[in-house]
Structure formats: C-alpha cells, structure tokens
Amino acid sequence: MFHFVIDDELVLKPLAVEQAGSMLLLVDQSRERLRKWLPWVDSVTDPSHMTTFIKTAIRQGSDNGGFTAGLWVSGEMAGIIGFHEIDWHNRSVGIGYWLGESFEGNGYMTSACRVFIDHALLEMELNRVEIRCATGNISSRAIPERLGFVLEGVIREAEKLPSGYVNHAVYGMVRGEWKLLR
Numbered sequence: 001m002f003h004f005v006i007d008d009e010l011v012l013k014p015l016a017v018e019q020a021g022s023m024l025l026l027v028d029q030s031r032e033r034l035r036k037w038l039p040w041v042d043s044v045t046d047p048s049h050m051t052t053f054i055k056t057a058i059r060q061g062s063d064n065g066g067f068t069a070g071l072w073v074s075g076e077m078a079g080i081i082g083f084h085e086i087d088w089h090n091r092s093v094g095i096g097y098w099l100g101e102s103f104e105g106n107g108y109m110t111s112a113c114r115v116f117i118d119h120a121l122l123e124m125e126l127n128r129v130e131i132r133c134a135t136g137n138i139s140s141r142a143i144p145e146r147l148g149f150v151l152e153g154v155i156r157e158a159e160k161l162p163s164g165y166v167n168h169a170v171y172g173m174v175r176g177e178w179k180l181l182r
Contacts, residue, residue, distance in 0.1 A: 006111050006115060009074055010078075010111060012069040012081070012115060014070075015054045015057050015058065016054065017054050019050075019054065019077065020047040020048075020050035020051040021050075023050040023054075023077060024046070024049070024050050026079070026100045027041065029101065029102065030100045036137075036161070036163070038161075039162070064086070065085050066083030066084060066085055069081055071112050073103055073108060078100050078108055079112075081097040081109070081112045081113065081116060082095070082096055083116065083120065086126070090127070090128070092128035092130065093128075093130070094131065095113060095116055095120075097109055097143075110143050113131075113143055117129050118178075121173070121175040121179075122175075122182075125175070128172060128174050131143070131171045132158070132169065132170050133169050134161075134166040134168060135166065135168065144173075148177070148178075148181045150172055150173070150177075151169060151170070151171055152170045152171065152172045153169075154168065155167060155170060
C-alpha cells in the first residue's frame with residue numbers, strides 16, 4: 001500500500017471507505033471554488049457518492065491501473081491526488097488533483113505531485129507523466145510549471161463544466177527530464 005510521509009505536517013495515504021464523510025465535508029467547505037474547475041462537484045451531495053468514488057479508486061489500484069491518495073495535513077483531510085488510468089503499453093499516466101480551499105497556498109499539492117511523479121517515473125519506471133488543467137485555473141497550472149513540466153499545447157473545449165466548456169493546458173514530463181531536474 002502506498003503511504004508516504006512528506007514531512008511532520010503532510011502525509012499521503014490510500015483512500016478508505018471510512019474517509020467518505022471527511023471527503024464530503026472537504027468538498028462542502030470548498031464547493032463554490034471547486035465547482036469552477038471540476039465537473040462532478042454538484043453531483044456529490046451525500047457520503048454514499050464519496051463511498052462509490054473510493055471503492056472505484058481502490059478497485060482501480062488493485063487492478064494495477066493507478067491509485068488515488070488522500071492528502072492529510074496535521075491529521076485533517078486536505079485534498080485528493082491520483083493517477084488516472086495507467087497506459088502500460090506506452091508507459092504513461094496522467095495525474096489529477098484537488099485541494100480544499102483552506103489548504104491552498106502552502107505548497108502541499110506541489111509536494112504531493114512531486115512524490116507521485118517520483119513514484120511514476122523512478123519507481124514504476126513509466127516514461128511520461130501528464131497534467132491537464134483548465135487554462136483559466138491559474139493555481140492548478142502553477143503546480144506543473146513549478147515542477148518544470150513542459151507546456152505541450154492547449155486542447156480547445158476539452159471539458160464541460162457548469163459554466164460551459166473550458167480549454168485544457170497540457171503539461172508533460174518525461175523520465176529523462178525528471179532525472180535531470182531531481
């Protein structure tokens with residue numbers, strides 16, 4: 001099981017069904033901000049919705065298709081980070097993440113991404129990690145930029161949000177580049 005202590009404050013732990021209430025509370029506390037960038041926010045209104053998400057994430061992990069972890073700051077759930085489906089043939093994966101509003105601006109997600117990228121490119125020996133963000137989501141885009149990813153392009157109208165379609169900035173990192181940056 002993936003469990004990583006980043007520092008005295010920040011820990012990454014696998015998701016567990018018992019965390020559904022904590023996840024829903026975190027979404028509720030940040031709902032207005034998250035709604036701007038995540039299409040699923042309005043459909044998550046009950047702990048059972050989070051339970052379903054957690055079970056799906058656990059199943060995906062057991063099928064060796066990726067995994068998802070909770071970010072815990074001083075014992076409180078702060079956000080979620082996960083690998084999207086791993087493409088084993090091409091040895092690539094995408095990373096998705098979200099953070100509760102009260103935890104923003106402290107470098108937590110950048111640290112968590114660094115751990116996930118190390119795991120993907122150095123331990124799992126994948127060749128490529130991709131992060132896609134809405135072009136207007138400056139906070140989310142700052143993470144791959146801070147980590148040295150290359151902006152590879154923009155996909156027009158890539159995702160439908162409550163406010164309409166948004167373009168995605170596509171950032172990529174390959175193993176050889178990551179080794180040089182580490």
